[in-house]
Amino acid sequence: MTALWVDASAGASGDMLLGALVGAGVPLDVVRDAVDAVAPEPIALRVEQVRRGGLAATRVHVDVTDSSVHRTWHHVRELLGHGALEPRVRDLALTTFERLAVAEAAVHGTTPDEVHFHEVGALDAIADVVGVCAGFAHLGAEAVTVSPVAVGSGTVETAHGTLPVPPPAVAELLRGVPTHAGRVAMELCTPTGAALLTTLATSYGPQPAMTVDAIGIGAGGRDPDGHANVVRLFTGVPGGAAGAEGPLLLECNVDDLDPRVWPSVIAALLEAGASDAWLTPILMKKGRPAHTLSALVDGGRAADVRAAIFRQTTTIGLREQPLRKHALEREFVSVDVDGQTVSVKLARHQGTVVNAQPEFDDVARAAVALGRPVSDVLAAAAALARKFL
Structure with missing residues (x-):
């Protein structure tokens, strides 16, 4: 099981979340493939390493051609519905845009299907939403905790004119979510960022007990003085340090790997830190012969062994359980x-x-x-x- 913590104490936007995901190890191709599957016009993604408030961070640029199309929720729903997306990615993206449509409709006194998204319906926002949803789906987290969200203060210029910060749509999206103004007088959380956070979060609060495997720091386009304009993303194993260090049993069933590869797989798991690894012949549904791959590993090395299993075999999932071990x-x-x-x-x-x-x-x-x-x-x-x- 993977746990994620999103540090939105400096705010959040779609491109900041994209940068954090790529910085935490999500391959850019995972994001690019999902965006290409729904893009109605050419969209290019490129990664840049930048500094924000003295912090090294990852920025993902979304390069689009000029477009004057203001798409409605109906149009965006069709793009997402017809695109060749993984079901989990499609569901998350649809939920995110539906939240945006409902919030915009509430603050403008109309219905969701009549909402013209303006900024959030532009090509870069479609790329942000779909790309972020693809990244989170790739990480496969069952628990996503989001910190209290900084929203900023002051005013912001939008397609509707000058609006107070947080803008009405952001305030609507973050109903029931822990928020605060933050330290600078500027817009810190965008509608896209708010919609993504509320779609992905399973809980809100400080970093939960977890053993951190990777940290991604995502940058926005602005670099204000005295403020690191970033989102931090921590990935890891849930639980405290004591539980994380105990022995674990990792297992998966594989029915489509050339049997000649298995000796190198076992060797790779031992090299990655498994204390033991073995195969058990099994018979799966429809009479298919297969093997159960098992590995014993101390919790502190579990991330490396998981990565080795996913890299060396064709499995797309693992079972994991803690063990009590008595050794002479x-x-x-x-x-x-x-x-x-x-x-x-x-x-x-x-x-x-x-x-x-x-x-x-x-x-x-x-x-x-x-x-x-x-x-x-x-x-x-x-x-x-x-x-x-």
Whole structure:
């Protein structure tokens, strides 16, 4: 399970959230593919590393051609409905734009279908909404906590003229959400940012207990003095440090991987930090033969092992459960087999040696050096190891 915390204490906008997602590791192609699937006109995305208030941050530029089209909620709904989007991305984007339409209709005394989005219906806003929804869907978070949102103060120029900050649509969107003015007299949260935050949030508050894997810092276009105009995005494993360090069992079922690849997969998981990894043959629905891939890992290395599983296999999901583990005390000694040193692993229970096993790699190496069968050298090493019992 992945947990996300969005730090909107300096405000939020669509492009700031895009930058935070890319900065946290979401591939730009994930965002670009979703935007291309719905864009009615050419839209290009490019990434720039910038500084905001002394902080290194990621800015995602949305480059569009000049367009005078003011699309209604009906038009945007058709774009999203007909685009080749993943179902989760489509649902999030539809919900976000519906929130915008309802809020605009409420403040202007009309119906959602009659709302002309103006700024938020422009091509860059469509790209922001769809791109952010694709990024959050890619991260697969079940819990998204959003900090109290800074909205700003003063006035802002809009298509409707000069409006107070927060603009009426933002105030409407953030009903019931913890907000504050922030430290500067400017618009800090845009309608697009407010709609995205309220769509994605499952709770509001300070950073929850979590082990952070990645941090993305997303920049807006403005760089005011004395104010870091950024959104921060933390991704990680939910729970406190003590729980995060305990042993975990990661598992997935795979039925479409070339079996010749499995040895390299196991090796990659061990290299990533798994204490053990193995395969179990299973039979899935419709009689398909498959394997369950299992890995034991300390919680502190779980993120690396998860990444290795997703990178090395074809699975698109993992099961994860905490375990209680009882391990015997261990130490290594050595025995001499006709001049060849073979390590022996000893295991103790309450101070008494209960197991003494020669290391097989050492046995195999000694067998080659001595020109003897491996089984012969193994039997000799095991006999010598019994003196430790």
